Amino acid sequence: MKVxxxxxxxPPHISxxxxxxxxxxxxxxxVHNQEVIFVVPKLYGDEEPLADFVNASDVEVDYREKKFQDTWANLTYLEINSYLVPYLGQEEFEKYTDYTLHHRSDIEETVFSNKFEFSGKYGKNLMEEVARYALVATQIAKVKDHDLIHAHDWLAYPAAIAAKEISGKPFIAHIHATQFDRAGQGGASGPVYEIEKAGLRAADHILAVSHLTKKVVVEKYGVNPDKVSVLHNAVLDASIIKSEIQKHVPExxxxxxxxxxxxxxxxYxxxxxxxxxxxxxxxxxxxxGNGDLLNKMVERVAELGMGTKFHFTGFLKGKDVDDMYAISDVYVMPSVSEPFGIAPLEAVRHNTPVIISKQSGVAEVLRNAIKIDFWDVDAMADAIFGLLHYPSIAKMFKELGSEELKNLKWEHVAAKLVTVYEKLHNQKP
Known part of the structure; x- marks a missing residue:
């Protein structure tokens, strides 16, 4: 199968x-001998050679061709005046955006007569890049032989739709988070939601990272449940990490x-x-971490008089993340709406007991963790206190969690995905 x-x-350039x-x-x-042509807006040259990578910044398109004109006519994009992350909340997103429909008359023809250098970031031209990415996808789908199309989240859905229109191959939409997760169950609207909805409806099949996410896709987007398969995430390595780092505080x-x-x-x-x-x-x-609620959290910590006991590190990556897990006695993920949530699995790899919200997809696969409702701060406090003061309980969760990781490997996830690929590929048009 060629995907x-x-x-x-x-990786290694991710946010x-x-x-x-x-x-x-x-x-x-x-592991399952599947050929993957993986397209990203920008390659840096230090990616591990796991696929036939295509750098969208190297692909040339000519807007004078009708296929590009047709694709562009169906696209909209945002002018974004602030840098953002892919899962920005609705309130913060709308604060920095201005929704504008662009017709061909808005764009210089010469822009599309050569290559476009994508930033590969989530910056002020994000939606313009999403639209241009779809133009590039049109060209790639024309010249690259493939059996089906697989796109990850709303940023890539317009590209997949454009590729499907050119090649006629089946399109699988992989949804890792919905706009309802980002904005709350009552607040999803706007262009990102519309792109997401268009992608899910255009897809021949949908992969949801949890049953929780499938429920949202079916109920909020009006998708037939038979069209959606659940494909849980996993860990890159199931082995327990033994760190040499030492805490420099007694607490x-x-x-x-x-x-x-x-x-x-x-x-919470x-x-x-x-x-x-x-x-x-x-x-x-x-x-x-970082995010639009950071300042509010700093203010609340000060208001509660916890400044000497509460620390804000900012965004961590690489070894700093590993070290943070390693020195932690308890990891807490109190998500209001978490489609999956890989972080608790990484915490378990560092032999750290975890507390997760019942409103997270990872709760479906990580059985040996304490699960609480995100809003129940009393239960969360009790769970934290218990893990800190009853060593036998913490030890039990560490041991059982490490055993559980052995069944949460990406090769097992991929085996299920290959079954979906084959079923879709073998269906008659």
Whole structure:
């Protein structure tokens, strides 16, 4: 099977879990001898050679050709006046955007007579790049032989739709997060939602990263449940990491590591921290990450008088992430709506017991973790306190969690995906 796959980032140049998931999935597909043509807006040259990579910045298109004109006529994009991450919340997203429909008369013809240098980032020209990416996809689908199309999240859906129109091959939409996750169950609207909806409806099949996400796709986007398969994420390596790093503080450390946005529930972590410190002041809390709620969280910590016991690290990556997991005594993911959530699996790899919200997809596969409702700060505080003060309980979760990881490998996920590929490929048009 030869798969034409569209994504927006690939390790080592990533800003979140989407690129990591693409990496793991491609590694798993390699185990099952699947050929992948992986298209990204920008390659840096240091990517691991796991696929037939195509750098969209190297592909030349000529707008005078009708196929490009037809594609462009169907595309809209945003003018974005602030840098953003791929899963920005609705309120923050709308604050920085101006939705504009662009016709051919708005664009110089010469722009499309040569290559376009994509930034590969989530910056002020994001939606313009999404639209141009679809133009490039039109050319790639014409010249690259493939059996089906696989696209990751809304950023790549217009490209997949354009590729399908050219090649006629089946299109699989892989959804890692919906606009309802980012904006809340009642707040999804605007251009990102419309792109997402168009992609899901145009797809011949949809892959959801959890049953939780499938439920949203069916109920909020009006998709037939028979069209959706659940494909849980996994870990790149199931082995337990033994770190040599040492803590430089005597207190126990409780960590939140993720985007500091509505979706991740940072405010509930802060409120639970206060309750724990009231019972035991010898605990330090860490919030690692960036996001639109960062300043609000800093202000709330100060208001609660926890400034000496609460630390904000900013965005961490690479070894710093590993070190943070390693020195943590408890990892907490209190997400309000988490399609999956790979971070708890990474925490388990570092032999750190985890507390996760019941509103997360990872709760479907990680059985040996304490699960609480995101809003129940009393239960969260009790769980944190229990893991810190009852070593036998923490030890049990560490041991059972490490065993559980052995079944959460990307090669197992890829085996299920190959079955979906074959079924879709063998269906009669």
């Amino acid at each position: 034409l796959m569209f994504g927006w980032e690939f 979140g879990g989407l690129g990591t998931a693409c990496y793991g999935l491609i590694k798993g597909l390699n 126990k450390i409780v960590t939140f590591l993720g985007r500091i946005t509505y979706q991740k529930g940072p405010e 972590f802060v409120e639970a921290a206060k309750k724990v410190i009231q019972r035991d002041p010898n605990v330090r809390f860490v919030m690692a």
